[in-house]
Amino acid sequence: MAANFWISSQYKELLDQEEVDVVHQLDKERGITLDDFKLIKLHMSNYVARLAQNVKVRQRVVATAITYMRRVYVRRSMTEYDPRLVAPTCLYLASKAEESTVQARLLVFYIKKLYSDEKYKYEIKDILDMEMKVLEALNYYLVVYHPYRSLAQFLQDAGMNDATQLTWGLINDTYKMDLILIHPPHLITLACIYIASVLKDKETTAWFEELRVDMNVVKNIAMEILDYYDGHRSISDERVNAAMSKLAGR
């Protein structure tokens, strides 16, 4: 499994976009639309990243945490599983799974520091309770393959080492979408390299052709990433707040 994505639980559990884009009945009743749903997950991905910066864990831990959070909401409602608790809990669990354990009290300390809003206020006990619920919601599948893994090798092979930082940044941004639930990670890597090559005006057609991967899928992922960047400009704090306000209070 660790060496072979194709026999991993992640591969077996890959979903279609239509399966990911389902707003839970309980959330619908609160007026949460598909747009709100995506927006809240985006906002929570940013929350995880901010917290991670403060507790100082590496990008892979952030990526795993966001993947957990997105997986949770394929199966559970935001009404029953408050994202403002699920997000830090996923970071907590991911830190253990990725061998960089962060103490719960440290997370709680930074949560309070980052958000004065009462709705974000959770205590250690809440995180520990939620940890078990998250484990259950994940069906105990904890190993996550990320697009970062094959990046260096691909860039080297494509003669694009100078685009490392750019591509790395693009991959980071893919976690603001649900791509990791839908596509094999190396295809996400390739989509990011494809975008980087276009931005850097590098000719990579021959290299991609030799890879024997479905370029249609790679291009579709790339389109989705570009669509995200287009749409990102229209995401205002007001829109995020409006979506967040539909979540249940405590």
Place this chain on the structure above:
Amino acid sequence: MGDVRGNSNSNRPEWLQQYDLIGKIGEGTYGLVFLAKIKANRSKSIAIKKFKQSKDGDGVSPTAIREIMLLREISHENVVKLVNVHINQADMSLYLAFDYAEHDLYEIIRHHRDKVILSINPYTVKSLLWQLLNGLNYLHSNWIVHRDLKPSNILVMGEGEEHGVVKIADFGLARIYQAPLKPLAENGVVVTIWYRAPELLLGAKHYTSAVDMWAVGCIFAELLTLKPLFQGQEVKGTPNPFQLDQLDKIFKVLGHPTPEKWPTLVNLPHWQSDVQRIQGHKYDNPALYSVLHMSPKSPAYDLLSKMLEYDPRKRITATQALEHEYFRMEPLPGRNALVPPQPGEKVVNYPTRPVDTTTDFEGTISLQTSQPVSSGNAASGGMHGPHVMPTRSVPRPMQMVNMPRMQPQGMSAYNLASQAGMSAGMNPGNMPMQRGVAAQAHQQQMRRKDPGMGIPGYPSQQKSRRF
């Protein structure tokens, strides 16, 4: 898997209703192990490992996370099968349910050493080793290092469809070693000292699957001689991996490693810092074959010496070991390691695991006054209730599934002595080790709960368990 939630209002969580609890079969630093039967399928036994709730507010233990994480991804005939995970929200405990294995190499070796006084049949040794290597090959090819291989973690299935099949267990220390975020050595020192590879003892920071192969070599030798190959005395309570006595035991048998044979030796922290003590005392006539009473020309010896190669980079891999000549000659290894295929071969009947039927899932000792036990046991069982802890721990460390041997509080000295087969004189704690008296009392706790329990007059199984 595990979608059943604990019911906080009752003592028994809901999910537990699907099992009949038989009793406790083991105890370790991070919890208890129970034997249970699935109600829907009475013939199926399950070992349930309960992880204690964390004390210092750190949630699910990283050990449990690691074990679940790996076991949810892997599937192999020679690796223990995780059949279910259960969560009890009420007391924040986590339960892992495994297919139950009746035997393990620790008990099999012990049985031959102390009871039958006869070496293990060559067919059985070879089959056990082959299957162990087969499981390990699977793990290593998936970039998983077990890091804690020892006889008690190598399970063997009891009677049934998988009789005599080896299962590697206890993944609490196992790691995926591709691109770890931290050097593996930062996770603290691992591997029970007797099976610990020399590079670990010398402070290696980045170690590989070769550490598991060293442990397999030690286990192979132990299967052949019934005695641990390198019985060093552990220096406890120090984070320092340096264990002089253990190294000394290895050097005595294998000779000193040299930078000529092991070039990276000079880079190991303790080789440099402890030149005096490590390189000082030289053994003149190291001889692995004489310890083993084997011909140095035999294939078994050749394979073993390749597993006990000092340089981890030269040490034989699981893949290579499976191809070794030893496995191509008669007797050929088989799936049922305990029963040779040739008719007429003597089959050893190994004892079943002792079960402590007085401990429930909460880990509390129940006096079980209402429990009908035949022939006067009820009275003494009840009487012994308050003294169950000391009684239970005396006869011997209880064997367990997937867990380190039980270390009853204050009994570690005895435990060590018993494992090492040391004499009472080696018992620094001067713990009383009077087997007779204790064993008698013990036996009453150690009877497997009979399925007919609760029906008055139904005699409980009087099958004596190794006492």
